[in-house]
Amino acid sequence: MLRSINKWRFGMAVGYTLIIVYFSLIDLESLGTNSASVLFIQFHMIGEGFIVHLIAYSVMGYLWKYSGLSSIKSFLISFLTGAFIEIAQNFTSTRILSLSDNLANALGSLCGIIIYLYFKIPKIRLTSISKRCRLIT
Numbered sequence: 329m330l331r332s333i334n335k336w337r338f339g340m341a342v343g344y345t346l347i348i349v350y351f352s353l354i355d356l357e358s359l360g361t362n363s364a365s366v367l368f369i370q371f372h373m374i375g376e377g378f379i380v381h382l383i384a385y386s387v388m389g390y391l392w393k394y395s396g397l398s399s400i401k402s403f404l405i406s407f408l409t410g411a412f413i414e415i416a417q418n419f420t421s422t423r424i425l426s427l428s429d430n431l432a433n434a435l436g437s438l439c440g441i442i443i444y445l446y447f448k449i450p451k452i453r454l455t456s457i458s459k460r461c462r463l464i465t
Contacts, residue, residue, distance in 0.1 A: 333396040341391040345409055348384055352413045355422045381432035382439070385410060389440025399441050406437035 385406055392402035410433030417423035 337391070337395040341388070341395045344391050345388060345405070348388060349409065349413060353416055353420060353423070355420075377426075378428060378432045381410075381429050382436040385433045385436030386440035386443065389437035390444050391440075393441045393444040399445070402441055403437050406440070407434050410434070410437070 388409070389402055389406045392405050393399060395402075397405070410430060414425050414427075414430050414433075418425040
């Protein structure tokens with residue numbers, strides 16, 4: 329049985345993925361010195377980008393899962409996008425291939441999917457538990 333894919337959510341996932349690809353392959357120093365690019369460059373330097381990759385790919389994994397794809401497809405799209413970017417960065421003059429970034433991409437993708445699944449599972453309310461479990465007095 330095919331899962332229902334929401335077009336708007338799918339569009340958000342595609343758009344976000346394209347934004348990540350674009351900003352991962354351009355030379356950030358060529359953006360100039362406006363406040364947004366300076367903040368991004370300074371934040372990217374913290375921890376050599378591991379945390380940035382983890383957060384960015386968590387959002388990506390979440391959005392792909394939110395679009396209605398299976399967990400495996402969501403992970404594969406996110407992970408393969410990250411792998412493609414890392415390989416493509418090897419051919420740019422300002423970026424290098426980094427296996428730690430690829431690891432952060434994979435972990436981030438998994439985290440995003442797990443976060444989606446965690447919030448998707450219906451929670452049992454305490455009131456319904458108390459109604460079902462009556463104390464014998």
